[in-house]
Amino acid sequence: MAVLQREYGRRALMSEIRKAGRIPRIELSERTGISRATVTTITAELLQHGLIEEVAREDGSTDSRRGRPRVDLKIRGAARLVAGVKISHLKLSLVLLDFEGQQLECIERDLDQSVHAPDALAVQVTQAVRELAETAGHTLHDVSGVGIGIAGVVDAENGFVYWSPSLDARNVEFSQLASQHLGLPAFVDNDANLVAFAEYSFGLARGVPDFLVVTIESGVGLGLMIDGELYRGTRGCGAEFGHTKVHLNGALCRCGQRGCLEAYVADYALLREATLTSDADTSADPSHRIEALLNAGRNGDPTARSVVDRAGQYFAMGLANLANIFDPALIILAGEQMQFDHLYEDAVIEAMRKSIIRVDRDPPEVVVHKWGNLMWAKGGAAYALDRVSDLALDEMSDNAA
Amino acid sequence: MAVLQREYGRRALMSEIRKAGRIPRIELSERTGISRATVTTITAELLQHGLIEEVAREDGSTDSRRGRPRVDLKIRGAARLVAGVKISHLKLSLVLLDFEGQQLECIERDLDQSVHAPDALAVQVTQAVRELAETAGHTLHDVSGVGIGIAGVVDAENGFVYWSPSLDARNVEFSQLASQHLGLPAFVDNDANLVAFAEYSFGLARGVPDFLVVTIESGVGLGLMIDGELYRGTRGCGAEFGHTKVHLNGALCRCGQRGCLEAYVADYALLREATLTSDADTSADPSHRIEALLNAGRNGDPTARSVVDRAGQYFAMGLANLANIFDPALIILAGEQMQFDHLYEDAVIEAMRKSIIRVDRDPPEVVVHKWGNLMWAKGGAAYALDRVSDLALDEMSDNAA
Structure with missing residues (x-):
C-alpha cells in the first residue's frame, strides 16, 4: 500500500505541476488532498531526479519568516x-x-x-x-x-x-x-x-474532460475524450466514424462496404459525382478537380452546388448522431485543408443542430479549428510526453525498489 | 487526506464485499491493496453500523492458532x-x-x-x-x-x-x-x-466493464457502460440511440424529425407500412395489427416480409454504427416483447457484422437477453442499492466528523 501510495502521489503531483505551469508546494497539497509532509517528501525526490525544478515566485515575494524568496515548482524543461x-x-x-x-x-x-x-x-x-x-x-x-x-x-x-x-x-x-x-x-x-x-494538452479543449474532435483530411477521423482519457474501445479500434453508415446500401466506399460517411464526403466521393458537372475535366490532377468543383459551387453552378450540399448534409447527419450518442459539451472540427470549408459552413452546423434530440438546454458548442500538420505532430509529441513522463516515474520506483 | 482515505477505504471494501458475496478479511486486503490493519479497522466500523456481518466460512474451517471457526464477511441483507x-x-x-x-x-x-x-x-x-x-x-x-x-x-x-x-x-x-x-x-x-x-449487477455483463445494451420496447433505448460506469453525457442526456438518423430526410418520426432509427423499427413505423399489406385491418387494435403483420411475414407474405426485413436492415445499420464507434466486447439486445423477434434474427446480426469496419479480430459478441418488466424494475432497485449504499457510508462519515 505504501509503495502504491507513493507512486500514486508522484503521478498526481507531476500531473498537477504540469497542469499548473508554476505552483507553490502548499497549493499542490490543497489541490491534490495529499498532506504537506508527503508533498515535501515526494517533490524532493522529483527535484533530485531532475524532473522538476524550483523557480523564484514571479511576484518576487519572500517568505515572511525566513526572508528567503518564495519558490514555485515547475516541470524542468531540460529533463x-x-x-x-x-x-x-x-x-x-x-x-x-x-x-x-x-x-x-x-x-x-x-x-x-x-x-x-x-x-x-x-x-x-x-x-x-x-x-x-x-x-x-x-x-x-x-x-x-x-x-x-x-x-x-x-x-x-x-x-x-x-x-x-x-x-x-x-x-x-x-x-x-x-x-x-x-x-x-x-x-x-x-x-x-x-x-x-493535442486539443486537450495545448488547444481549444484545455481543461475540458469530455469532448470530441472530428478531423477531415482525405478521410474522416474521430477522437473521443471521456473523463480526460482517450476512448479507444475494447480492441483499441473504437471511435471509428468515417465508416459509420449514413445510407443503407448506399454509395460504395473505398473500404468495400456501402453507405459509409466517407463515401459521401471524402475527396474521391466528390470527384465521383463531379464527373457530371459542366466543366468536368477528368484528365486533370485530383486536387485541381476538387478545387474546380468547389469554385464552381461557390460561383453558383447548380450541379456543383448540389454535390457540395449533399456532402454537407451527410456530414451534418453523422455529426448529429455523435452528438445524440455522446451529448458532448464541445465538438471541435479540426482540419488544415481549406478544401473542406464547405463542411464547416454555418448551414451544416445548423442542420446538425436540427437533428439532435431536442431538450430545453443549449446544443453542444461546435468550434472549427483550422491548423496545419505541425499541430497534428504536436499531438504526437504530447502523447510521447505523457508516456515518457510515466517511464521516468517508473524508473524512480524501480530504483527505489 | 486521512478522512478522504478512510472514506475511500470504506467504499472500496463495501464494493469488494458486494462483488465477492462472501470474503475473508485477508483477501479483502489482497484484492484492494489496503493494509490488513486498515481493513480490520474499517470492517469493524462497518460491522458496528450493521452494514456487513460475519458468517462462518462455508467449508467449516477453523483458525489453526486460535481454534475458532474462520469467518467471512458479507453484506448484511437486513441492513x-x-x-x-x-x-x-x-x-x-x-x-x-x-x-x-x-x-x-x-x-x-x-x-x-x-x-x-x-x-x-x-x-x-x-x-x-x-x-x-x-x-x-x-x-x-x-x-x-x-x-x-x-x-x-x-x-x-x-x-x-x-x-x-x-x-x-x-x-x-x-x-x-x-x-x-x-x-x-x-x-x-x-x-x-x-x-x-441490471445486466452489470445481476445479468449477462457481470464483471464486464465495457458493454452496451440496446433495449427494444415501443422505442429503442441504449445503455452504455464504460469502465464500469454508466455513460450519461455532459447534460445527462447521452446514449440517445433511437433518434440517431439512419436516413437523410427519411421517414417522419414521432419526435418531429426525419430519418430516426425509431421511425423504421418501432411499432408505429411498422404499422404505417402495414396498411399496404394484403390483410390489413386498420380498425383492429394496434398490437393485434402488429401480430398479424409479423405472422403474415413469417408465412411468406412478400409485402409483410418486406416491411419486417427493412426494419431489420435499419436496425443492423444502427447497431453497426454503435459497434464502429465503441468497439465493445459485448452487445446485449434486451427486450421482453416477442414481437421484436424479427430484429434479433441471425440475418440481422450478420448484416450488422458486415457493416463493422474489418480488422483481423473477432467482431463483438452479440447476445439476446429476453426478460420481463421485473428485470427492468430490478435494474431500478440495483441503482437504488448503489445510491443507498453511498448514503449509508456518507452517514458514517457525518457521524465521525
Missing part, C-alpha cells in the same frame, strides 16, 4: 526531449518538445510515395527524427520518446496497426518496428486520437 | 431495503430487494392511461411501492430508497426528466417530486440505463 511525427499522404511533419511542452523545433519532410512497406516507413521516420534533433543542436539519442500519428485503425496500447492507408501490409507491430530503428521508445496512435490529445 | 420501479406504457412493475440484492417481493400494477401528469404519476408510484412493502410484511418507511426507470431523456444526476412519453409535461424534477410523495430518497433514470445497470 527530457520528445518528438512527435505525423505521417500524412506524401509528407512527414515533425516537432520537438522539451519536457515542459515547449516547442524547440519543427520540420517537414516529403515522402516520395503515399503507401509504404512498414520497414521502409520506419526508416524514413527515423531519418526524419534524426534530422529534427540535429536541427535543434541535439542528437537522435538525446530524444527520450517519439509519438507517431498515422491514419487507420490502430491499437495504441499495443502499438499495433490493424490497417493504415499509409502501409502496404495489415497487422503491423509498428511501435516495435519504429522503436528498433530509432533505438528509442516509440508510441503509435491513430492520428485523430492525437489531435484530441 | 436496508430498496425498491425498483419500472414505468411502462400501461403498467408499473416493482421489485423489493434487501441490502444483499436478494429479491424479497415483486408486484405489477396496471395504469389506467399511458401519459400522466407528473404529480399523479408520483402518487401512483408511491401507492405501488407501499403495496410492495406491505405485501412483503413491511411498511413503506422500512424502505431506504426507490430507483425509478422511465423512458425518455433523463438527467439522472439531478433526477430531472427533460422529456418522457409517460409524462404530459417537459422538464420535470421527478426525483424530487417522487421523494416528496414517498417520504424517501427516489432516484430516477432512463430505463435503458437501468437495464445496463
Whole structure:
C-alpha cells in the first residue's frame, strides 16, 4: 500500500505541476488532498531526479519568516526531449518538445510515395527524427520518446496497426518496428486520437474532460475524450466514424462496404459525382478537380452546388448522431485543408443542430479549428510526453525498489 | 487526506464485499491493496453500523492458532431495503430487494392511461411501492430508497426528466417530486440505463466493464457502460440511440424529425407500412395489427416480409454504427416483447457484422437477453442499492466528523 501510495502521489503531483505551469508546494497539497509532509517528501525526490525544478515566485515575494524568496515548482524543461511525427499522404511533419511542452523545433519532410512497406516507413521516420534533433543542436539519442500519428485503425496500447492507408501490409507491430530503428521508445496512435490529445494538452479543449474532435483530411477521423482519457474501445479500434453508415446500401466506399460517411464526403466521393458537372475535366490532377468543383459551387453552378450540399448534409447527419450518442459539451472540427470549408459552413452546423434530440438546454458548442500538420505532430509529441513522463516515474520506483 | 482515505477505504471494501458475496478479511486486503490493519479497522466500523456481518466460512474451517471457526464477511441483507420501479406504457412493475440484492417481493400494477401528469404519476408510484412493502410484511418507511426507470431523456444526476412519453409535461424534477410523495430518497433514470445497470449487477455483463445494451420496447433505448460506469453525457442526456438518423430526410418520426432509427423499427413505423399489406385491418387494435403483420411475414407474405426485413436492415445499420464507434466486447439486445423477434434474427446480426469496419479480430459478441418488466424494475432497485449504499457510508462519515 505504501509503495502504491507513493507512486500514486508522484503521478498526481507531476500531473498537477504540469497542469499548473508554476505552483507553490502548499497549493499542490490543497489541490491534490495529499498532506504537506508527503508533498515535501515526494517533490524532493522529483527535484533530485531532475524532473522538476524550483523557480523564484514571479511576484518576487519572500517568505515572511525566513526572508528567503518564495519558490514555485515547475516541470524542468531540460529533463527530457520528445518528438512527435505525423505521417500524412506524401509528407512527414515533425516537432520537438522539451519536457515542459515547449516547442524547440519543427520540420517537414516529403515522402516520395503515399503507401509504404512498414520497414521502409520506419526508416524514413527515423531519418526524419534524426534530422529534427540535429536541427535543434541535439542528437537522435538525446530524444527520450517519439509519438507517431498515422491514419487507420490502430491499437495504441499495443502499438499495433490493424490497417493504415499509409502501409502496404495489415497487422503491423509498428511501435516495435519504429522503436528498433530509432533505438528509442516509440508510441503509435491513430492520428485523430492525437489531435484530441493535442486539443486537450495545448488547444481549444484545455481543461475540458469530455469532448470530441472530428478531423477531415482525405478521410474522416474521430477522437473521443471521456473523463480526460482517450476512448479507444475494447480492441483499441473504437471511435471509428468515417465508416459509420449514413445510407443503407448506399454509395460504395473505398473500404468495400456501402453507405459509409466517407463515401459521401471524402475527396474521391466528390470527384465521383463531379464527373457530371459542366466543366468536368477528368484528365486533370485530383486536387485541381476538387478545387474546380468547389469554385464552381461557390460561383453558383447548380450541379456543383448540389454535390457540395449533399456532402454537407451527410456530414451534418453523422455529426448529429455523435452528438445524440455522446451529448458532448464541445465538438471541435479540426482540419488544415481549406478544401473542406464547405463542411464547416454555418448551414451544416445548423442542420446538425436540427437533428439532435431536442431538450430545453443549449446544443453542444461546435468550434472549427483550422491548423496545419505541425499541430497534428504536436499531438504526437504530447502523447510521447505523457508516456515518457510515466517511464521516468517508473524508473524512480524501480530504483527505489 | 486521512478522512478522504478512510472514506475511500470504506467504499472500496463495501464494493469488494458486494462483488465477492462472501470474503475473508485477508483477501479483502489482497484484492484492494489496503493494509490488513486498515481493513480490520474499517470492517469493524462497518460491522458496528450493521452494514456487513460475519458468517462462518462455508467449508467449516477453523483458525489453526486460535481454534475458532474462520469467518467471512458479507453484506448484511437486513441492513436496508430498496425498491425498483419500472414505468411502462400501461403498467408499473416493482421489485423489493434487501441490502444483499436478494429479491424479497415483486408486484405489477396496471395504469389506467399511458401519459400522466407528473404529480399523479408520483402518487401512483408511491401507492405501488407501499403495496410492495406491505405485501412483503413491511411498511413503506422500512424502505431506504426507490430507483425509478422511465423512458425518455433523463438527467439522472439531478433526477430531472427533460422529456418522457409517460409524462404530459417537459422538464420535470421527478426525483424530487417522487421523494416528496414517498417520504424517501427516489432516484430516477432512463430505463435503458437501468437495464445496463441490471445486466452489470445481476445479468449477462457481470464483471464486464465495457458493454452496451440496446433495449427494444415501443422505442429503442441504449445503455452504455464504460469502465464500469454508466455513460450519461455532459447534460445527462447521452446514449440517445433511437433518434440517431439512419436516413437523410427519411421517414417522419414521432419526435418531429426525419430519418430516426425509431421511425423504421418501432411499432408505429411498422404499422404505417402495414396498411399496404394484403390483410390489413386498420380498425383492429394496434398490437393485434402488429401480430398479424409479423405472422403474415413469417408465412411468406412478400409485402409483410418486406416491411419486417427493412426494419431489420435499419436496425443492423444502427447497431453497426454503435459497434464502429465503441468497439465493445459485448452487445446485449434486451427486450421482453416477442414481437421484436424479427430484429434479433441471425440475418440481422450478420448484416450488422458486415457493416463493422474489418480488422483481423473477432467482431463483438452479440447476445439476446429476453426478460420481463421485473428485470427492468430490478435494474431500478440495483441503482437504488448503489445510491443507498453511498448514503449509508456518507452517514458514517457525518457521524465521525
